[in-house]
Amino acid sequence: MPYHSNHATFELPAQLKDKTMHMFTLSDDGPSEFSVVMSHADAQGDDSLVNFSDRLVTELGKSLPDFRLMSKAERTVDDTPAIELAYRWRSAGYLMHQRQVITMLPRTEAGDVHAMLIAATCLNPFTDEWDAAFDGILDSVKLRHKGAPASSAPASTGPALASTVFALSERRRTLHAFANQEEACRKTDAREVEHDAWAFFDAAGTPLHASFIVPNTGTLWRKAGSYVLEKRPERGAPNLRARLYQASMFVAGSPAVRLSSIAEVQAMLDQPVEG
Incomplete structure (x- = not known):
């Protein structure tokens, strides 16, 4: 499949799985006071946004020490339905805090279903500054598939x-x-x-x-x-x-x-x- 990265386009063999993750931090070394990660995850074929988010909460509760879900709310990303989770857990002596926003992506030609996840993490409870920074990122998101031409349009000839x-x-x-x-x-x-x-x-x-x-x-x-x-x-x-x-x-x-x-x-x- 044709694959687009920040600096290049190349053909990705069909048997390779895309595990792309974008990470943004304040520092090069050690824990960052505030960081943002954008990734995607495989979903089940009949997954709804609610089902996926519920399963994610269950998995986080099993894998993260001292996990506690603080809130769960509906929202939108680029006018697309999304769910935001707010939770905290303990890691290496720190009580980590995270806001994670989930939205479902269109089904691929191969029939696969993916969810896009955008997560902001703080070493301490979110301040107004970091809440505003993350909200600004979310408000600026433009989903690429919404700007793509409809695949059902008749093919042009020439x-x-x-x-x-x-x-x-x-x-x-x-x-x-x-x-x-x-x-x-x-x-x-x-x-x-x-x-x-x-x-x-x-x-x-x-x-x-x-x-x-x-x-x-x-x-x-x-x-x-x-x-x-x-x-x-x-x-x-x-x-x-x-x-x-x-x-x-x-x-x-x-x-x-x-x-x-x-x-x-x-x-x-x-x-x-x-x-």
Whole structure:
């Protein structure tokens, strides 16, 4: 999946789990009088905001010494329902105090559910200064998914889409979309292609088949060769529309691909292709 960090964008392999955490403190060493952590956590498939927060309180009570929930209240983050917990616990001789705000994120293409957590921690009870600082952060939060275009919008057509090549990994349940055949062949491992780990399709969903021009070599350490993609109507393989159910995650292989979800791929396949 395409991944965005503060200073770079890169492709994250589907099997890696995102455990990103942003931490902000007042000092480099030792306990900070005030700190803020932003993170996300896996939720259960049918979790509501209330269920998730209740389970979190139970888990905190089991894991934190001398845990005490001070308050629990409904609020919003960027006009999105949220719950704020205020509690304290004992750690290394300090009585720590924390305000934690929880909001649920939209379900991913793979069907996963996550909660976003924003927590402020103080070594002593919150002062007016630190309450105001945390409230200012919360009031300024803008959730990225709210500014994203709706994934259900019909896909636009044009020259870039007419040359699109799709690569489907049934084992990974992932559908990649590349700008053209050259990019698809360059970015999809020839050693996996040789073992039929990938199925390729053109912009209309017609199957494409790999023809090796440089074979994979070696036995213990295999060196990747190179291949091109071609249509072979006589093979009678199912088209992408018939196999789309095998994908649960979508990955755009380059900025030239004007698609962002499996739903948009389905919409594209239902439209005539230009070019």
